[in-house]
Amino acid sequence: MKKLSLLFLLLITFFFAAAQKKRIDTLRLALSKAKTDTMRYEALSNLCNAYFLSNLDSAIVLGQQGYLLAKKNNWALNQEKCLDDMAGAYNNLGDYVKSLEFDFKALKIAENSNDLYEISRVNDNIGSTYIQQQDYKKALPYLRLALKQSKTFASSHKLYRAIIYVNTGECYLDSHQADSAEYYLNVSYNDCKKLNFTDVIGTVQRDLGEVEAEKGNKSGALQFFRQAVLSDKAIDDSEALSIACLSTASLYHKYKKQDSAEYYAQKALEAAETGKLEQDVLNAGKVLYTFYDEDHNLEQAYKYFKITTAAKDSLYSQDKIKQLLSIDFDEKERQQELQTAQKEAQAEAENRLRTYILSGGLGVLLLLAIIFWRNSNQRKKANRLLSKQKHEIEEQRDQTNKALTELKLTQNQLIQSEKMASLGELTAGIAHEIQNPLNFVNNFSEVSVELLEELKEEAKGGNNEDVIAIANDLTKNLEKINHHGKRADFIVKGMLQHSRTSTGERQLSNINILADEFFKLSYQGLRAKDKNFNAEMVTHFNPDLPFVNVVQQDIGRVLVNLFNNAFYAVNQKSKTAGTDYKPEVSLTTLTENGQVIIKVKDNGVGIPDAIKEKIMQPFFTTKPTGEGTGLGLSLSYDILVKGHNGTLDINSKEGEGSEFIVKLPLN
DSSP states (O other): OHHHHHHHHHHHHHHHHHHHHHHHHHHHHHHHHHOSSHHHHHHHHHHHTTTTTOOOHHHHHHHHHHHHHHHTTTTTHHHHHHHHHHHHHHHTTTTTTHHHHHHHHHHHHHHHHHHHHHHHHHHHHHHHHHHHOOEEEEEEEEHHHHHHHHTTHHHHHHHHHHHHHHHHHHHHHHTTTTHHHHHHHHHHHHHHHTTTHHHHHHHHHHHHHHHHHHOOHHHHHHHHOOOOOOHHHHHHHHHHHHHHHHHHHHHHHHHTOOHHHHHHHHHEEEEEEEEHHHHHHHHHHHHHHHHHHHOOOOHHHHHHHHHHHHHHHHHHHHHHHHHHHHHHHHHHHHHHHHHHHHHHHHHHHHHHHHHHHHHHHHHHHHHHHHHHHHHHHHHHHHHHHHHHHHHHHHHHHHHHHHHHHHHHHHHHHHHHHHHHHHHHHHHHHHHHHHHHHHHHHHHHHHHHHHHHHHHHHHHHHTTTTHHHHHHHHHHHHHHHHHHHHHHHHHHHHHHHHHHSOOOOOOOOOOOOHHHHHHHHHHHHHHHHHOOOOEEEEEEOOTTTTOOEEEEEEEEEEHHHHHHHHHHHHHHHHHTSTTTTTOOOOEEEEEETTTTTEEEEEOOSSOOOOOTTTTTTTOOOOOOTTTSSSSSSSHHHIIIIIHHHOOOOEEEEETTTTEEEEEEEEEO
């Protein structure tokens, strides 16, 4: 049975290759016989698409020729399509800069033509290129815009909508947001199966396998990977097949099944070599080299090391080819633009001369106006200075009497401003934290509207099983909307409580929830100020922690001050420490001797012994001028000790970090 299956697969591959060669020969003949620009452009476009999977260099050259022909005839959308084709080829070659350059040119043409289908398609391609560069924050806005625009597509364009869902799912998957990724991939998967989109289904199956692997579901991941391999073989997509086999190898390697891992890695290499995909050859060769190196099989490791090295050399050669292709294309386009520019040069010269004469006259008038204005302004300044000096002399006596009163008022204002400073520290963090649940609410709301339309159609058709299935999906969506809505509501209520002036009214509070929320918001607040800052947040919560009777606003301010100080300390150390340093802030809660204990620990710069006794004093600070008032720890100490009969202790060692320990009595 195995021999028959293998023979069948070889026959399919042979006939497909033969059919592809025959198609290319036919298109080349059509190009040679083309008598009009329209016929020539059509042949160039078809040849470019035919070479896209097998010979990217030829596809780029044909795309350049089609673009110049379209530009000569002012065929705007044809120019856009050629630019988009070349961008895709450069993307596959790994030249993402050139790919984005062509796609942004294509997007501008599509927008000027107001072609919503082409606009959506190019936006999706730009998002896909950013995914290749692992810049997921830039990719998502383009993918969301493409998805929104695709909702108006006719049934003949539903394949592209399925592709947009795949790319959006992959973006969330690479960002380690498995739930969001699974949603978009399932939508695409259902469309692919329903409409028999065989070109896409293998990629979706592999991505769903990666989702299951991310969730730790080995059997589910393996099932999807096997389906992907079969689907990619059926359409002879060497690149997708290589990637699917490599994903399967990585899964087996993760679960210590080395033989299976090496088998699928070799299959990935074979597929990449068959398709002459040097980047995929390099990826598979690296994996095989690593696997055999782990097995201490030096002979095999060396073999694949040589394959990897050869792939690198080939890629460098491809870089040279890409540069030459780019130079050739730019030169042809430049010459075409020069011809147009020469026709406009003579008319522009006459206009330029008239402009120079007019500008000269205006310049003289402007110079005279500036001289008159300057003299008038100097007189006004002199009069204002004399008036100001006279007024200052008259006010000096009053200022002396008011100095002591203003000093006392300023001190009170500083104390009050420190109480509200923590609110400002949280603003950026809250904006970031509340965006996540709102994004989920918006996404699932949009999807629910689409499902309702499908529900109506299925109900009209009497398809009760589909109606029930869609209703179940709607129920799940509404549950998620409700969950994330409550999450946003919790953040807003927490913010409102924190911003209110303390009334001194105590209430039973869950310290775990209170501390965790302010911990996240404090971190996001610092991240909003400094995009380069990163720190690992570690929590150890006692799940059986009893409720404590506290003034929530006051305890929130204490926690914000402690978290801000900890993140500031690790951020300062990261600026001078080596690359091995990993900033970390930990939050721990526990009970001991009738007290709830909160520990905030960092591995930052620490506190020098010489100033440990001073840090609780009002207005004492180690931060640069303008970054701190020196009231945070002082007010925190007063809130805990005087307001809650608690304590605030500090353990610190200079250069190694600090630990602040808050103790609150249960009674």
